[in-house]
Amino acid sequence: MAWSIRSLGTILLDLACPPRCALCGADTDGGDLPTVCVACAAVVAAGPARCLRCGDVMIDGRCPMRRCPSPHWDGLVVLGPYGDDLRRHVLRAKRPGAEAVATALATLLASRHRDTLATWQIDTVVPVPMHWWRRCSRGTSTADQLAVGISRATGLPCRRLVRRVRATPMQNELPWEDRRRNVHDAFRPRRRCAGRRILLVDDVTTTGATLAECRRALVEAGAAAVYAAVVAKADRTAESPPAP
Ligand SMILES: [Zn+2]
Ligand SMILES: [Zn+2]
Helix, strand or coil: HHHHHHHHHHHHHHHHHCCCCCCCCEEECCCCCCCCCCCCCCCCCCCCCCCCCCCCCCCCCEECCCCCCCCCCEEEEEECCCCCHHHHHHHHHHEEEEEHHHHHHHHHHHHHHHHHHHHHCEEEECCCCCCHHHHHHCCHHHHHHHHHHHHHHHCECCCCEEEECCCCHHHCCCCCHHHHHCCCCCCCECCCCCCCCCEEEEEEECCCCHHHHHHHHHHHCCCEEEEEEEEEEEECCCCCCCCC
16 A cells, blocks of 8 residues: 555656656656656767777777777776767766766666676676865765766665775876876775676776776775776767866
């Protein structure tokens, strides 16, 4: 009976206040995802197929990277390219109070790559950490919110297993060639994670330097495998992102 009353309440609430898309504000159209309309889901998740090792766009069905498989992590899934709609949504998700946008992007990311994540046998979702000082000044961490969203969508636990031990200049403020040095040795494990199969989560990646350094800390702490999931990948021909 309690279930029926709750269901009736949900139906009445939906009739009075139809669920809105977190990305565009339109009705969600009764699509598969509760917080994203069908149109946004189609636009945001559109984009070419990417290599599941390095994240580069496939050419003729093959990875264009000569050194793929990537030495930096075990696999990488991407929601889409950092441009147009996705860039706008990522920037909105960075603002305080925009948790719904981050949750919607995380839900889309997890939904698009559900089969791959299952194949990877992930057991823990881990956000790329923000330095505590920057977190205090901004009041939010998009990576945290995305990781929680993916955790909810997949049913996997979310843990902060890495900490950032020094504040670094924003990656997008630096030339490409300086970005790896900028984050070198900037992360430490919070605790041992022996045997864990981890999914690192961030909003944007460009060179992959931040993900690679986080992976290094997790492997030092005993992780068996470290994969990564990012909302947007800024390819070398695209505009530089805000904070990879
Ligand atoms: Zn929408
Ligand atoms: Zn590749």
